[in-house]
Amino acid sequence: MPKIVNHELRRLELVDATWRIIARHGIEGATMREIATEAGFANGALKPYFPTKDDLITFAFGHVFNRTNERIAERASGLVGLDALRAFCQEVLPLDEDRINEARIVIPFWQKALTDPAKAQLHEQSMDEWRATLDQHLRAARDRGEVSAAIRDEDIVNQLMSMLLGAQIIAAMSPDEHLPKQLTDQLDAYLELLK
Template sequence: MPKIVDHDERRLELVDATWRIIARLGIEGATMREIALEAGFANGALKPYFPTKDTLLTFAFRHVFNRTNGRIREVTAGKAGIPALRAFCVEVLPLDAERVNEARIVVPFWQKAINDPDKAAIHRESMDQWHGAILEYLNEARSQGDVRAAVDDSAIAGHLLNMLLGAQIAAALAPDGQADPGLNGQLEAFLTLLQAGS
């Protein structure tokens, strides 16, 4: 009897292999051949799942985003306001090797999204979702009296989101997949400014 293949599991194995290759060799070194070899598959075995490297990169970006959102749901459950905002940001920040590797997937995707309207739309939808979540936490914090900054919440949300995305770029460029030990301090300083007001 032939072995039943779990196609979703196979795709995730390929994405994990992609992350490992990008972490070691960069995006240009992540050829379909290298990814297949890393995953323990024949080169041609990737075609039914990802016909091109581009489709694999898009899937990997979506997977990073969904995985991050899964972590966010876990750590923000039962929280509101500043505690929820802090937990959200900590899960997005590249504070360990796994999240640095995620950043190394996201940054090449952004590069391709510059000239690809479909990828740009995926990025925009993702960031709209995060912007909305940040706004929700800020509104809760302001109604609780914990945010006193005399700045519009939408502007604060945009500023914070840009800070988080900038941290992704810095992590992708860091040597040997090192996380920046100063990111937590920067986040806490930003939250302190929100609570201090003007």
Template sequence: MPKIVNHDQRRLELVDATWRIIARHGIEGATMREIATEAGFANGALKPYFPTKDHLITFAFGHVFNRTNQRIADTSAGKVGMEALRAFCQEVLPLDEDRINEARIVIPFWQKALTDPVKAELHETSMKQWRSALEGHLRRARDRGEVTVPTQDDDIVNQLMSMLLGAQIVAAMSPGEHLPAQLSDQLDAYLLLLNPAAQGARS
């Protein structure tokens, strides 16, 4: 009998191989031949799944986004308000090698999205989902008295998004200079500013 191929599993194997190649050689070194070899497939076996590297990068971005969302759901379970807000941010920040490699996938996608409307729309839809989640956690935190600053919620969400996405760029470019503990401390320092009374109690 012919072997039954799990196509979804094969796509994920190719994305994982892409991850490893980009981590070692950068996006320019991630040729389709290198990716196929890394995944243990013949070069031609990629074309039915990803006709070009461009298709592969797009799929990889979606995979990274979904993977991050699953981590967020797992770590946020049972948490509300500020605790849930912090858990969300912690899972987006590049705090380990896997998340730094995710950033190395996302950054080339951003570059492509600058001139590709389809990719730009995918990115914007994904970021709107994150903004909506952050806004929800922030509202609950205000209701619980955990956020007291008069700063508009939209501005706080924009600041958090800039921090999270900027950290991905910085960690991917200079991983040895921006340690996970530093990123966590920076996040906690910012979140503390959202409640001056709590900040005074800790000082």
């Protein structure tokens, strides 16, 4: 009887193996052979799922984005206004090892997106989705009287995006110097300025 293979599960196993390799050896150390070994597969077993490392990085970016969105939805469930805005930001900030590893996947994707229009478009669509969600939470916070700063909402959203994405770079580059409490305190200090 032929073995039934769950292809989606296998893709996710390969993404998880990629995270572990990148966390240990960086993106250059994440060869297809190393990823296959880490996942417990023969090197040739990767080709049907990801013909190239570039394909794997693109899939991993999409997976990280979706996984982050699932955490945001769960954490922000039932919250409105400033509480929902804070919850969103805390799920993007690299506050634990998993989120730092996610940043280590996202950063090489950004590098690829600089010269690949399809990847650039995927990134921009993802960031537009985040901007829209932040804007929605910010408008609710203003309606509730939780935010009264005389700053355009678009500017606040862009400042938050810069803070969140910048924190991913900083944490990936020097995780021991930027502790979760520091990042959380910076976020709270910024949100306090909006009141």
